[in-house]
Amino acid sequence: MRIIVPLKQVPDMNQVKFDVEGGRVDRSSAGVEINPFDLHALEAAIQIKENKGGNVTAISMGPRRAESSLRDALARGADNAVLLEDRKFAGADTLATSYTIAGAIQKLGAFDLIICGEKTVDGDTGQVGPEIAEHLNIPHIAYVSWLEVSGETIVARCEMGGRAYTVESAFPVLLTVTKDVNVPRLPGFRNKITARKAAVEIWGTRELSGFADISRCGVRGSPTRVHRVIIPSEENRKGMIFRNTIDEAIAEIADNLLSRLN
Amino acid sequence: MSTKKEVMVFAEQHEGEINPISYELLGKGRELADKLEGGLSSVLLGHKMADVAMELVYHGADRVYLYDDAVFRDLNLLNYKHNMVRLAREIEPEIFILGATHWGRSLGARIAVALGTGLTADCTGLEIDRNGNFVQIRPAFSGNVLAHIRTKTRPQMATVRYKVMKSLPRDINRKGEIIRKNVEIMPSLLTIVRKERLDEVNIADAEVIISGGAGLKKAEDFSLLADLAGLLEATVGSSRPPVDSGWIKKEHQVGFSGNTVKPKIYLACGISGSSQHLAGMRESDVIIAINTDPSAPIFKIADYGIVGDLYEAVPKLIERIKRCRA
Ligand SMILES: Cc1cc2nc3c(=O)[nH]c(=O)nc-3n(C[C@H](O)[C@H](O)[C@H](O)COP(=O)(O)OP(=O)(O)OC[C@H]3O[C@@H](n4cnc5c(N)ncnc54)[C@H](O)[C@@H]3O)c2cc1C
Numbered sequence A: 001m002r003i004i005v006p007l008k009q010v011p012d013m014n015q016v017k018f019d020v021e022g023g024r025v026d027r028s029s030a031g032v033e034i035n036p037f038d039l040h041a042l043e044a045a046i047q048i049k050e051n052k053g054g055n056v057t058a059i060s061m062g063p064r065r066a067e068s069s070l071r072d073a074l075a076r077g078a079d080n081a082v083l084l085e086d087r088k089f090a091g092a093d094t095l096a097t098s099y100t101i102a103g104a105i106q107k108l109g110a111f112d113l114i115i116c117g118e119k120t121v122d123g124d125t126g127q128v129g130p131e132i133a134e135h136l137n138i139p140h141i142a143y144v145s146w147l148e149v150s151g152e153t154i155v156a157r158c159e160m161g162g163r164a165y166t167v168e169s170a171f172p173v174l175l176t177v178t179k180d181v182n183v184p185r186l187p188g189f190r191n192k193i194t195a196r197k198a199a200v201e202i203w204g205t206r207e208l209s210g211f212a213d214i215s216r217c218g219v220r221g222s223p224t225r226v227h228r229v230i231i232p233s234e235e236n237r238k239g240m241i242f243r244n245t246i247d248e249a250i251a252e253i254a255d256n257l258l259s260r261l262n
Numbered sequence B: 001m002s003t004k005k006e007v008m009v010f011a012e013q014h015e016g017e018i019n020p021i022s023y024e025l026l027g028k029g030r031e032l033a034d035k036l037e038g039g040l041s042s043v044l045l046g047h048k049m050a051d052v053a054m055e056l057v058y059h060g061a062d063r064v065y066l067y068d069d070a071v072f073r074d075l076n077l078l079n080y081k082h083n084m085v086r087l088a089r090e091i092e093p094e095i096f097i098l099g100a101t102h103w104g105r106s107l108g109a110r111i112a113v114a115l116g117t118g119l120t121a122d123c124t125g126l127e128i129d130r131n132g133n134f135v136q137i138r139p140a141f142s143g144n145v146l147a148h149i150r151t152k153t154r155p156q157m158a159t160v161r162y163k164v165m166k167s168l169p170r171d172i173n174r175k176g177e178i179i180r181k182n183v184e185i186m187p188s189l190l191t192i193v194r195k196e197r198l199d200e201v202n203i204a205d206a207e208v209i210i211s212g213g214a215g216l217k218k219a220e221d222f223s224l225l226a227d228l229a230g231l232l233e234a235t236v237g238s239s240r241p242p243v244d245s246g247w248i249k250k251e252h253q254v255g256f257s258g259n260t261v262k263p264k265i266y267l268a269c270g271i272s273g274s275s276q277h278l279a280g281m282r283e284s285d286v287i288i289a290i291n292t293d294p295s296a297p298i299f300k301i302a303d304y305g306i307v308g309d310l311y312e313a314v315p316k317l318i319e320r321i322k323r324c325r326a
């Protein structure tokens, strides 16, 4: 079983600072980590490998420092890692990101399964997974909360439109997983040391030539543009705060509640 | 192809039941189409759904493209995609919007790639600016930022969050055309082996929400909130930590990675007010907060705040309401 896990390095959301006045996101204020949802994707891939045999390739598009997240993925059990890094990949929206990653997957050769996270915490779109599937012309199952590989097929459960569907697919297929799918393991200490020495392949536009057209990568290949960023400040509310006066507060609030509901 | 600018709305249905977000999209779509002096069309794929197609007209559509086939009773991804892509190529809409539901996002992403166009996810605002540009507004960075996005390719595609747009009142005098389209069937590749209806707690539709957070000491204490909710015909909500601890089901979660809600009254008990929580409830009409910590950020957006212990305040509130009603 050949499994590919696209994962993204993201800022640690609890540390990023948002400058309300300047409308700026200060990513440098925060550490980086593997997108939390992608850890579940990686864990799912490793579990399938452990049960059925095969290998897991982690792939990421981002700046050079994203190499550290790929090493982390190796320490958690991935067998190979590829970083897609090139100035010409920068500024990509989901269309260009998915196109570039799909190109790299084609260069990697035959595969059975691609497992993505449900979404990233910075991009927040959940689109890159299904978009990769469309570029590769394979089916996908999104928002998977449970899965089982049995012989020639995979069975996965996902929730949509107030229903839970159990879906079966042959390979190749792409899944996007939610955090209900498993509990990711921590990297082992010994593995961390081996991973530090392991090779992360770095591919740029040159390595992808024949698999991806540069004009469809990065900012050039991105039809959407962010024109403005606003960091909302808290709006004005009535702001009637009661301290040490619970009874008075209850009276006021209960009356208000009841008058609004009648 | 006419030169009129067309706005197209995907009407999402599951087993014949229309998802109410479709009406919200039509409400917004009508406004956009009118500003562009264009038309509003809707695409409906389903089985025996002519009545629903009329409902789409009553809610604002000038035209409904109806694909009627049993394959559309279920979530037949590749068949939905194939037929919607064909339609988009034929009518060349200027704007194409879908609900930011699991189904809308999953399907919309594939359609956008097939059409070679951009897709803006999970929008909370759609506008036509002074120069006639379509501006898509969406939260990013876990809801901490609002980005204004424009798309240079056509159609300009977006998915839109539930409960942020307003549907138009149903008007049976509204006129529109139902256009039946022929269906092309593709090999589906995915087989649905089982389907269960989830007993949904539709918190997004609740008028009153009583939410609990990490300030609760144990799972059983949600019953205190349920007592209050029972009195007010309210729905119980939650911040993320109780959901993560397995104290309450994910359907109750309010916030960035849960549900967006817009009730008349939102009561937050033992919730600090993280940006991710606020992202899901800041549009509530009235916000009431109970928290022991006077510096909790939830107080910044509260209309009424009680600095105090929820275990004291909630029972008192229950008692007071019972007394008022007696
Ligand atoms: C990508 C991402 C997505 C997220 N999505 C969501 C989401 O959808 N929804 C969500 O809620 N969170 C979400 N979070 C988590 C969010 O960052 C916060 O961790 C979470 O909202 C905190 O929940 P809380 O307010 O219940 O807990 P805490 O922040 O721990 O606050 C508990 C509060 O209870 C008060 N308290 C304690 N005891 C009492 C008492 N006896 N009486 C009254 N008050 C008391 C405390 O003073 C404190 O303010 C997300 C985080 C990330 C990174």
Ligand SMILES: Nc1ncnc2c1ncn2[C@@H]1O[C@H](COP(=O)(O)O)[C@@H](O)[C@H]1O
Binding pocket: A005, A006, A007, A008, A009, A035, A037, A038, A041, A059, A060, A061, A062, A094, A097, A101, A115, A116, A117, A118, A119, A120, A121, A123, A124, A125, A126, A127, A128, A129
């Ligand atoms: N730059 C990237 N490199 C590798 N994988 C990515 C990248 N961006 C997104 N993905 C994958 O696509 C999923 C959805 O991302 P998004 O569409 O940004 O919410 C993520 O959980 C990852 O699995």
